[in-house]
Amino acid sequence: GAGVSQSPSNKVTEKGKDVELRCDPISGHTALYWYRQSLGQGLEFLIYFQGNSAPDKSGLPSDRFSAERTGGSVSTLTIQRTQQEDSAVYLCASSPHWAAGELFFGEGSRLTVL
Amino acid sequence: AQSVSQHNHHVILSEAASLELGCNYSYGGTVNLFWYVQYPGQHLQLLLKYFSGDPLVKGIKGFEAEFIKSKFSFNLRKPSVQWSDTAEYFCAVNARTGFQKLVFGTGTRLLVSP
Numbered sequence: 055g056a057g058v059s060q061s062p063s064n065k066v067t068e069k070g071k072d073v074e075l076r077c078d079p080i081s082g083h084t085a086l087y088w089y090r091q092s093l094g095q096g097l098e099f100l101i102y103f104q105g106n107s108a109p110d111k112s113g114l115p116s117d118r119f120s121a122e123r124t125g126g127s128v129s130t131l132t133i134q135r136t137q138q139e140d141s142a143v144y145l146c147a148s149s150p151h152w153a154a155g156e157l158f159f160g161e162g163s164r165l166t167v168l
Numbered sequence: 169a170q171s172v173s174q175h176n177h178h179v180i181l182s183e184a185a186s187l188e189l190g191c192n193y194s195y196g197g198t199v200n201l202f203w204y205v206q207y208p209g210q211h212l213q214l215l216l217k218y219f220s221g222d223p224l225v226k227g228i229k230g231f232e233a234e235f236i237k238s239k240f241s242f243n244l245r246k247p248s249v250q251w252s253d254t255a256e257y258f259c260a261v262n263a264r265t266g267f268q269k270l271v272f273g274t275g276t277r278l279l280v281s282p
Contacts (some may be wrong), residue, residue, distance in 0.1 A: 089272070096258065096273060097274075099272070102269040145211075157212075157214070159211045159213070162211065
């Protein structure tokens with residue numbers, strides 16, 4: 055497709071379970087970002103991949119959170135042992151190198167931890 | 169590391185009123201500046217951007233923003249708002265050195281009453 059694709063769009067899970075969120079960026083975009091959007095918290099940076107460079111993981115809130123990007127394309131954000139405070143909309147965005155900072159966002163994955 | 173402050177968390181205006189949303193950033197070097205908008209039920213999208221040149225930039229739907237380097241500000245303006253401008257607005261910045269992550273402010277919710 056033409057845009058950033060995220061799945062699932064909605065995920066309800068029980069506290070303590072692991073979840074995986076997937077992001078398929080726009081073809082050819084070298085940069086990929088994960089953000090978290092919580093009510094009243096704005097956009098919280100989580101992790102950033104740029105080409106083959108080591109990812110910037112400085113925004114991951116705890117070691118329960120991890121992300122990988124395979125083959126420079128699809129990315130998976132994994133949250134282990136989910137907690138209620140992990141409930142949020144997880145947004146993925148991609149960017150072409152030549153337009154540094156101009157991000158194209160997906161629709162997001164809404165995670166609800168019961 | 170760079171940071172962004174948006175001073176107005178909620179703004180309520182009547183149609184035809186003028187709009188100015190404040191944005192200040194903190195970073196000692198050269199930056200790229202952005203405003204993103206999220207309409208109800210839609211994904212984030214770019215409203216306008218400043219990379220270099222004329223500090224007054226124009227975006228979509230009649231929005232403009234002015235970069236004032238001495239004040240570290242990038243305020244968003246629109247002379248006459250419409251009901252359809254109801255949305256959440258995010259200011260964002262990234263350092264121009266290398267390829268840096270995009271940092272967002274906490275957002276401003278704008279409600280325009282008809």
